[in-house]
Amino acid sequence: MRLIIVGCGRLGRLLARKAIGAGHAVTVVDRNAEAVGSLGAWYTGQRVVGNGFQREALLDAGVQQADSLAAVTGSDNANILICLAGREMFRVPRVVARIHDPAAKEIYRRGGIPTVNPTSWGTRVSDLMWHGDWHTQAVLGDGDVELVEAEIPHRLVGRPVDQLNAPGEIVIAGVTRAGSAMVPFPGMALAQGDRVHCAVRAASRGRLRQQLAP
16 A cells, blocks of 8 residues: 655654555655654655645655555644645545544544544554555544444355454444445345444454454
């Protein structure tokens, strides 16, 4: 995947390292040339010096080809502008913003932008930026619960959807089959190509991913 990370602070560097380690093509953008230059020898991606909410900087970063963009600067206002520009102007499929002010959460959510707060930085942002078969549709609270969509692996075809449920951890709220969505009934068998819509606790994401792994 082609990933853009705007902000080269602690979180930006952490994300860049994780993304490079996962084999993604990464571009880091920051207006501070010294911060961008401080990325170590491990960093093999592109560096862009500029304001991430300016069109020219995003174009230099390759935003038109980006699969995902994370705005993790120290400014909530800058982060929302960056995400809105990425999504509305350049149609980046996935955007995610870091926030500091809890009151700003509603602004982001009304705009349909997934957010993370400082207590969940590294894991939450990387989860939202890349996971090929895992699409986060909504984040509840401070990331305590996610509503996610994923395609079932072939090995689950014919099995009851109930097998994926785990009381207090995972609930399958819907199934999309051949373009039509339905509420699953007890004993309903999964079919090839089904996509499940799940409510999952943050602490149980790994369990659900394991269940849905190829």
